[in-house]
Amino acid sequence: MTESTIPRPRLLFIKLFQFDHPLVRVLGTTTTGIFLMHYIMIALVKRGLLGYKLSAFHPNPYIGVPTTSLIVFFLSALITWLLLRVPVLRRIVS
Secondary structure, three states: OOHHHOOOHHHHHHHHOOOOOHHHHHHHHHHHHHHHHHHHHHHHHHHOOOOOOOOOOOOOHHHHHHHHHHHHHHHHHHHHHHHHOOHHHHHHHO
């Protein structure tokens, strides 16, 4: 087999997904802020400072881990997105 007949998974991946989608752009601009914010969100959610105490092992790990992960991700993304709207903070977050 020559190199040109070997399927390239990377090219197939690029053709299957649209990287010009607005959601991909938003996630691309908020990635650093989400990374920096997620540890703070984990601490707040674990201590119950947001009104409800979440644990990865409550009620069981099969429900608690994905639920806690999604809540922490969405809270981090929301706060980062809001911080990006403030011009002074935009340089710190992005």
